[in-house]
Amino acid sequence: MSAPITFPPSLWAETAPTRMPTVALVGTVETDTVVIGGGFSGLSAALHLSKAGREVTVLEGQAVGWGASGRNNGQVIPTLTAAEPDMWVQRFGETGRKFAQLIGASAGMLFDKIREERIDAEAEQTGWFQPAHSAGRTKLSLNRTKAWQRFGLEVEYLDRAATCDLMGTDHWYGGMLAPSGGHINPLALARGLAGAVERNGGKIFEQTRVDSYTHDGTDWIVKTSNGTVKARALVLATNAYTGELAPRLARRLAQSIVPVLSWQMATEPLSDDLRAGLLKGRQAVSDTRGDLRFFRYDARNRLITGGAILGGGDVRARIARKVAANLADCFPQLAPPTMTHVWSGYLSMNWDRFPRVHQLGPNGWAWIGCNGRGVALGNALGREIARAIDGEDLRDLALPITEPQALPFHPIARRIAPLYLTWLQRKDRIDPKL
Numbered sequence: 001m002s003a004p005i006t007f008p009p010s011l012w013a014e015t016a017p018t019r020m021p022t023v024a025l026v027g028t029v030e031t032d033t034v035v036i037g038g039g040f041s042g043l044s045a046a047l048h049l050s051k052a053g054r055e056v057t058v059l060e061g062q063a064v065g066w067g068a069s070g071r072n073n074g075q076v077i078p079t080l081t082a083a084e085p086d087m088w089v090q091r092f093g094e095t096g097r098k099f100a101q102l103i104g105a106s107a108g109m110l111f112d113k114i115r116e117e118r119i120d121a122e123a124e125q126t127g128w129f130q131p132a133h134s135a136g137r138t139k140l141s142l143n144r145t146k147a148w149q150r151f152g153l154e155v156e157y158l159d160r161a162a163t164c165d166l167m168g169t170d171h172w173y174g175g176m177l178a179p180s181g182g183h184i185n186p187l188a189l190a191r192g193l194a195g196a197v198e199r200n201g202g203k204i205f206e207q208t209r210v211d212s213y214t215h216d217g218t219d220w221i222v223k224t225s226n227g228t229v230k231a232r233a234l235v236l237a238t239n240a241y242t243g244e245l246a247p248r249l250a251r252r253l254a255q256s257i258v259p260v261l262s263w264q265m266a267t268e269p270l271s272d273d274l275r276a277g278l279l280k281g282r283q284a285v286s287d288t289r290g291d292l293r294f295f296r297y298d299a300r301n302r303l304i305t306g307g308a309i310l311g312g313g314d315v316r317a318r319i320a321r322k323v324a325a326n327l328a329d330c331f332p333q334l335a336p337p338t339m340t341h342v343w344s345g346y347l348s349m350n351w352d353r354f355p356r357v358h359q360l361g362p363n364g365w366a367w368i369g370c371n372g373r374g375v376a377l378g379n380a381l382g383r384e385i386a387r388a389i390d391g392e393d394l395r396d397l398a399l400p401i402t403e404p405q406a407l408p409f410h411p412i413a414r415r416i417a418p419l420y421l422t423w424l425q426r427k428d429r430i431d432p433k434l
């Protein structure tokens with residue numbers, strides 16, 4: 001077994017409510033549904049199933065929220081990075097329409113769930129804004145706004161003056177505002193969801209790595225580091241970390257995506273004076289660049305931001321300098337800020353940036369390929385997979401099922417994937433005609 005992967009600790013590890021670690025699984029357990037992975041997707045599926053009266057057992061190789069769910073930027077976004085809503089209908093017909101509508105509803109669903117379960121996740125439903133970084137990109141923003149409106153998402157297009165007012169700078173040219181979005185403390189949410197699962201009778205075993213799963217014709221048999229679970233239904237919710245803890249776990253799925261390292265960081269808390277003129281509505285923001293500029297306030301008024309970088313050396317120091325310079329470029333009133341926390345995590349990318357839903361066998365489900373938008377979507381898909389396991393007709397569900405396709409030359413794809421950033425940066429500099 002290779003050495004376990006490690007990531008720098010996040011700001012969220014300091015600010016999320018603490019959670020008592022559970023025991024690891026030892027021995028044999030029988031349950032209705034076994035969930036592999038204790039992030040948003042697995043916990044959301046487990047919560048819906050336990051609330052429906054099903055016996056659920058969650059197996060987490062590290063700790064609840066250890067994966068992307070506990071180390072992301074916490075932006076609750078009701079759209080995807082590339083796949084526009086009409087493209088889902090083109091690919092999957094009526095199921096595609098349902099899926100696009102699920103994406104559009106996902107942010108509102110998540111905030112409702114947080115309120116319903118009374119989870120202390122520092123949730124702020126202040127909206128999500130995607131400003132256009134060039135005049136030419138306003139056309140994309142406007143088209144995207146109209147497309148999502150056709151799918152029932154409440155979004156509006158802000159012109160340049162309204163964008164300057166919202167952002168507190170004239171760096172951007174217009175953009176799409178989704179009032180149902182916002183931001184959360186992601187590790188607090190993961191831990192809160194885990195608490196809700198347990199309150200509803202679900203069992204969680206942390207430090208319990210799954211090495212394999214098979215279907216014996218009747219049940220799923222899941223082998224862990226020190227035990228076995230037998231279950232009628234299975235949810236594989238390991239996403240970008242599929243194969244990272246146990247290299248032989250779901251190889252075709254693991255090879256269908258590339259885990260990409262994304263860096264996150266936090267500034268010192270900003271003064272009241274600065275905040276009065278900088279993103280005063282506290283929206284979550286991710287702009288139209290491929291080499292994305294994104295940020296949101298946390299509950300302590302830090303700006304939580306991040307980015308990606310190529311090359312070696314002291315990567316943490318280099319990315320912190322790059323992102324601080326980007327912020328100062330966007331907001332002249334903000335001198336390049338010092339970053340007090342810098343951390344990273346894997347997100348799962350596939351070649352066309354369409355998330356994938358897979359049926360692994362009888363009552364066996366997985367989804368993979370968040371492409372950086374999995375906070376709201378992971379929670380929504382967890383619910384949808386739970387509904388399938390609970391016996392709802394697949395035709396009524398938003399599950400666009402495909403067969404897993406391993407990327408050709410996966411090890412090479414993994415090595416060269418970071419170079420994609422160079423292509424994105426080049427694309428960012430080309431301004432499409434208005």
Ligand SMILES: Cc1cc2nc3c(=O)[nH]c(=O)nc-3n(C[C@H](O)[C@H](O)[C@H](O)COP(=O)(O)OP(=O)(O)OC[C@H]3O[C@@H](n4cnc5c(N)ncnc54)[C@H](O)[C@@H]3O)c2cc1C
Binds near residue numbers: 042066238243374376
């Ligand atoms: C740095 C970063 C920033 C991001 N920012 C945003 C954002 O602002 N907004 C947004 O919408 N999305 C964002 N994302 C994406 C989002 O965080 C993810 O899509 C989402 O958290 C995925 O949740 P998940 O439950 O599917 O997977 P994860 O949270 O990754 O959970 C998978 C779990 O499976 C466990 N596991 C893996 N292998 C095994 C095994 N063999 N046995 C047992 N357990 C195993 C892991 O330990 C892990 O806890 C970001 C991602 C990253 C990395």
